[in-house]
Amino acid sequence: MLAKLKFLLYYTHRFRWWYAGGVVFLALTIWASVTIPEYIQKSIDIIAQGRAGNEDQFYQYVAIILGLALVLIIVRTFSRILFFVPGRLIERKLKGEMFQKLSSFGKDYYDDNSAGSIISRINNDINGVRMITGFGLLQIGNILFSLSVTPYKMWAMSPTLTLYCMVPLVVIFIIVRTGMVVMVKNTHLRMDALQRLSGKTVSFLSGNGVIKSYNIHKWAENQVEKENVSLFDYTLKISWIRSFVMPLLGSMEQILKIVVLFVGGLYVINGEFTIGELTEYIAYAALLTHPIMGLGWVLTVFQQGFVGISSIQTIMDRKGVDDLKPGLPTEEKSRLVHQGVSVKNLNFTYHNGEGPALKHISFDIRPGQVIGITGRLGSGKTTLINCLNGYLKVPPGTLYFGQKDASELRGHDIRSAVRTVSQDVFLFSDTVENNIAFGAGLNLEEEHLQNVVYRSALADELGRFPKKEKTMVGEKGIMLSGGQKQRISLARALYAPGQLLILDDVFSAVDSDTERFLIRQLFENKVASSLLIISNRMSVLERTDFTIVLEEGQMVAKGTHEELLRDSEFYRETWQVQEGGRK
Structure with a gap:
């Protein structure tokens, strides 16, 4: 609980002047609310007296009531603005x-948490x-002011x-508090069920093509x-509690x-109260019920909010993979690869892997060199480039990288010098030009854009597009072919190399003519x-x-085309197959 309160204090403290203004206007709201019944009492007592000559005083009281009502509208509006805006x-x-x-966060976090849960x-x-x-x-401010001023007026x-x-x-509060304890438990369970449902929904929508291909709609449904019913059950339990608690709170005004x-x-019959005083007291009782009713809502809001804070804190309290590493100055980042890259006896095992994915990898990349990596499926090629x-x-x-150990560098600094065009192409639901300029912060330069489009073998195809x-x-480049998406991804890397x-x-997804053009470029x-x-x-x-040449995570060969x-x-067999295909 203390950690959650510190969490709230950390964020609300930044907007303390908003909240301070809100408290002032909230106090004025309560003052106007408890003052109006006094003049209502005086007005009713004048009416009850039925004496001629009291018209001027009656008009004065009515005018005061109207003025206070107008003030109440204004200050109540400002009190809500000054609380709701900082919340947003x-x-x-x-x-x-x-x-x-x-x-x-690194790969291990996303392996353990689904996209739906994060969303x-x-x-x-x-x-x-x-x-x-x-x-x-x-509501807390409203309750504190109301329960301090209104009971005082009533007691007086x-x-x-x-x-x-x-x-x-007191009886109603005890019943409500008991119901809230049960509601909290079910709110926790409902949040977990909602995260599971979100995860499955995102997963199945992303893999809709596979579901259709294998005709497994029934299994997905x-x-x-299953998760939807679980969410429904917990939500229904919460609704049952609310259906009992909320009417009870709503009936409290009538009970009072x-x-x-x-x-x-x-008291009126015995002469201890006038009709006006009874009316004033009823008005105070009505004012008292609103904060008590609000207390029920506040308990619900805070219970659900604290469940959410617990979930958020699992993310905010987790250390990022580079949080403790110092960032490189801009000048050093611009020269990070100037002395080349050296891989020395690299071994790598995934956090959930049973054995090493890479074993004893060693090679150097010198400035100006073009290096190739090849191997069978699952040989460790993608793992190696993700290490680089x-x-x-x-x-x-x-x-x-030069003399700098990569284990001491931030991933962001490394990727400012190392650009990767992966085989898993991702495009944003945006224009072609914005997808290309994405890596350069959407800073579009028309001449540079046209040059990159040409070098990526996209010029002719874009010329046929109406826009x-x-x-x-x-979404994810669904309007484009696999080859077009791959070349836009390449253009993105060339735009901000x-x-x-x-x-x-x-x-892999281009024809032979396009391949030759790209190789030449x-x-x-x-x-x-x-x-x-x-x-x-x-x-x-x-x-x-x-x-x-990689095989089962090991470098089994290295050399020029002739040497390999x-x-x-493997290299020789691959060459023979491809040469045979050409012939």
């Missing part, structure tokens, strides 16, 4: 900080924090009648239905009116200081300075 600002800030935090935390849990820092704090009029009113309030009318009516680009964290002393570079690619450019099987134009190409295409590998034809059986 905290929501925006928290979402930004959470996204930044999520960006700092649920960003939307539902942060919404709970917004409700606490907006509506929740407003009749201590005995006030005690009669307290009895049903059953999986979603009955108590006041019965006891206060006897800082996505996977390598052991100390196994990877160097050319401004064509929308759709790094010192070392890694191309992971970028020729990459080799004849200096697209980066050094180039690392992962491919099984001999037309590419025969032009590299040297090629590495002589020394590597």
Whole structure:
């Protein structure tokens, strides 16, 4: 509980002046609310007297009531603005900080947490924090002011009648508090069920093509239905509690009116109260019920919000993979690969792997060199390039950029110098030009864009699009072919090139003519200081300075095209198959 309160204090303290203004206007709201019944009492007593000549005083009281009502509208509006706006600002800030935090996590976190679970935390849990820092704090202030001023006014009029009113309030509060304890438990379970349902929904929507191909709609529907029913059960339990608690709170005003009318009516009959005073006391009783009713909502908001905070804290309290590493100055980042890259006896095991994915890998990349990597499926090619680009964290002393140990560098600093075009292409639902300029912060330069489009073999195809570079690619590039998506990804890397450019099987989805054009552009134009190409295409590998052959995570051969034809059986067989196909 203390950790959650510190969490709330950390964010609300930044907007303390908003809340301070809200408290002032909230106090004015309560003052106006408890003052109006006094003048209502005086007005009714004048009416009850029925004496001529009291019209001016009656008009004065009515005017005061109207004035106070107008003040009440204004101050109540400002009190809500000054509480609700910081709640929204905290929501925006928290979402930004959470996204930044999520960006700092490594592969192990995303292996253990589904996208749906993360989306649920960003939307539902942060919404709970917004409700606490907006509506929740407003109601707390309203309750504290109301329960301090209103009971005082009631006690001043009749201590005995006030005690009669307290009895049903205490009984109802105990019942409500018991119901809230059960509600909290089910709210925790509901949040877990919602995260599981979100995860399965995102997973099945992303894999909709596979579901259709294998005709497993029924299985997918059953999986979603299972989580949906679980969510429904927990939500229904919460609804049952609310359906009992909320009407009980809503009936509290009527219960108090009955108590006041019965006891206060006897006071009027016995001459201890006037009709006006009884009316004033009923008004105070009505004012008292609103904060008590609000207390029920506040308890719900805080219970759900604290569940959300617990979920958010699992993210915000987790250390990012690079949090403790100092960042490099801009000048050093720009020269990170100038002295080359050295891999020294690299061994790498995934956090959930049973054995090493890479074993005893050693080679050097010098400035100006073009290096090839080839091997069978699952031989460790993608793992190796993810070690080079800082996505996977390598052991100390196994990877160097110049004289700097990669294990001591931030992944962001490494990727500022090392650009990767992966085989898993991802495009944003935006225009072609924005997808290309994404790596350069969407800083569009028309001449440079056209040059990159040409070098990526996209010029002719974009020319056939009605909107050319401004064509929308759709969700994940659904409007484009595999080859077009791959070349847009290549254009993105060429638009904002790094010192070392890694191309992971970028020729797999293009025809032979396009492949020859791209090879010529990459080799004849200096697209980066050094180039690392992962491919099984001999037309590419025969032009590299040297090629590495991987097998089961080990480097089994290294050399030029001619040397590998002589020394590597896999390389030689691959060349023979491709040469046979050409003939």
